Amino acid sequence: MTTLIEDLVNSTAGIPAQKYSAKDFATDQDVRWCPGCGDYSILAQTQRVMPDLGIPKHKTVFVSGIGCSSRFPYYMDTFGFHSIHGRATAIASGLKIARPDLSVWVVTGDGDGMSIGGNHFIHLMRRNIDLNVLLFNNQIYGLTKGQYSPTSEIGKITKSTPFGSLDFPFNPASLALGSSATFVARTLDRDPKHMQGIIKRAAEHKGTSFVEIYQNCNVFNDGAFFQFTEKDSKDETVVFIEHGKPLIFGKEKEKGIRLNGFSPEVVSLKDGKYSVNDLLVHNEKDTTLSFILADMTHKPHLPRPVGIFLAIDRPVYDREMDRQISFAREQRGIGDLKKLFTSGDSWVVQ
């Protein structure tokens, strides 16, 4: 006997994804973010990438928690679930385990994902359930009107920290790597092309894909990332990491990153001391290297790394669960409740 879900999955298996355009993923709901908010760009890039993934809309689900970012599902014409604070990762985990046939996305923020949902976040990373997690990092609580967040820089003056915050921030990429994530990337709200590429790679990855997106909250934390996103500064402050390529940055591509022991350092490619051949070449399959690169984040003398830190294969939780079920069924046959109830010691009263 098949279950209702199996019936549904089988009966819809043949339906191909249509040729969608970005517009097909927009809903009739008014988008309610503040004008100028970085979230608009993330929504636009996601809607732009979706048609390229070849996944039918009815197979796609966006799950979010609470916060500005978490309004996202209302604006995507797919299945959506705007849940409770911090729990989107856990809800999406259950959904994906129950329904491995779906493409499941989690939209979260630095408060939702790193603070109240921190525990679920780290456990999702190590389990490697096939979800795509987009974390909008604006280093502030927007929806509750401007308290510091777990990614705010130390000393942050906000309504709840008028004398400056005391706690050191998380670096989400390092946290994800430390939790044994298999796909970790960072991108920028104001770099649409880069973001599209990263979202696409995240979608293609089998296992949990974690994408941190630097997102400007122009109301409560305006310009938090401008040094990395604006024309006049970004060439000097950001190094784009790409698999198989040396780490080069600077206005004239005149600087690079070299490893001195395990420590990255900035070298000039102009003074004749170092050439491109001396530079660190990124390898997104190298877990050790991923830690070193992500660790550059909080080092002011180094450019901010942006791109894919790590993309490796490891058994995927939801597939492994299905494998265990198939294996058990091969070994013992499909479970029969009647047999189970009378298994072991039972007796008849006449």
Next chain:
Amino acid sequence: MAQKTIENLEEVTIRFAGDSGDGMQLTGTQFTNTTAILGNDLSTLPDYPAEIRAPAGTLFGVSGFQIHFGSNEINTPGDHCDVLVAMNAAALKVNLQSLLDGGSIIVNTDGFNDKNLKLAGYTQNPLKDDSLSKFRVYEVDISKLTALALQDMTISGKLIDRSKNFFALGMMYWMYNRPLETTLDWLKTKFKNKPEILEANIRVLKAGWNFSETTEIFAVRYDVAPAKLPPGRYRNITGNQAVAWGFMAAAKKAKLELFLGSYPITPASDILHELSLYKSHGVKTFQAEDEIAGISSAIGASFGGALAITTTSGPGVALKTEAIGLAVMVELPLVICNVQRGGPSTGLPTKTEQADLLQALYGRNGEAPLPVIAASTPSGCFDAAFEASRIALKYMTPVILLTDGYLGNGSEPWMIPDLDALPDISPSFVTTPEGFQPYSRDHDTLARPWAIPGTPGLEHRIGGLEKQDITGNVSYDPENHDLMVRLRAEKIERIANDIPLAEVEGAPSGDLLIVGWGGTYGSLKNVVARQRAKGHSVSHLHLRYLNPMPRNVGEILLKFKHVLVPEINLGQLVKVLRSKYLVPATGFNKVRGLPLRSAELEIEIEEILKGKR
């Protein structure tokens, strides 16, 4: 060899007690299975410390297992025991108060050395003074006899020591005339790959039996004839196992996958363990990182079209509260099973209590009504889990299923139901987009449609923000909120039309009605039967549906002069009955972490009947 006489007994209660490392739970379980197969009716109560291996010989390290069995109907594990098997001095000290005057004590004398006595707080050896003169004491050096039985085997002293519970078991099998086969078969499977342990345990078990047969100490052995249970096939089952199987049966009937999201917690973990076994049945169990993820994952699975459940105990429900509210808001089917234990806070993790009723009924922010169902016997946990699932699926609502530590760990014979005869559960997924509205409602049940991801054309969004009636869009409209709050309440109220009317056991009117719920069923039933035998006008109403209550509860209450509500809490159901039906019901409350004792309750009842209360 002395001639042994055989006496017939109608019923007997035995308590096995020893160190938590002595294997008393195993001994009790084995005795139970053998007794069940012999056809006795029975009820068991494990009573063990929260510490896994408390220091040997201490009072707080004592682990007990009580079994009450007989040839007549057995409703409780027994307030007191007739026989106490005490493996050491601490076990004697802790359990002596449960032994009836004139009862028997079988002691392992090796457990009464100076160190044991000191740890148990005895200043002199109770076996040597006359402090046990009210009882029949059988002194057996179980440790030594066990060692003798194994003397030609080259096994460690530790292993020898750990086999001694089988000696005690063998003695009790002899004394109550039970065959060894069930335990021998069990040992053979369990230690298939450990021939030494297998051999040792078999030898010791038989040695215990043979010793009893030959020794002069025991002059009498007892027969307890099979009980006259309704015809059918039976097995022994614990409440936790019955809950697990009830969910599996419901999923099967509904043609749904079963998904359990859970976090280990005493005394509910056995449900997680049980369901984790059934991969071949397609059961998906997810041991989450915490209680919140346990329920959240279940909500996700429910959104995806599974029969989703989460199992926990009181402190876990506290953590899941916000997510339960989400399930109320998004109107997805879900069963939250609370195996209640002593609270508040960490409380008494291994003890039983009924103090989470108000939490189940009201413990959420906002107006968040949901159905609450309580199981009343270990085997009844099957039906309760099945019914909770049926209601959740039919009405698209989270349901709280209450059991307790006593029901969960306790066991009794269960008549294996005919799966085909169980009520149908027919959840329906919406399949076509024509006219689909996420928050439209079924005319009768007010359930909203279950539109699961993967269905073409049904793309929609749900969430914890207030929904606009019908469209499900986010709405802050005051009138709409008022409407939705009422609709959600009305939906739950209407379930009262879909559940059986409450039935009074005993006369439908009279002097006193005892109203109970949950695991106190067996004790209350016994008490009421004894009161009626005395000619008192006492009846019993046991509520399985705590929300909504059956339509006729108010009517029933009014037909009695007094309503007494015994509970293992400070008066939670009585509060609800008083406020809902405006009756002057009174409570009888003991919160000791143990099942109610009949004798105390009977005194209370007689006082009421005499007009003294």
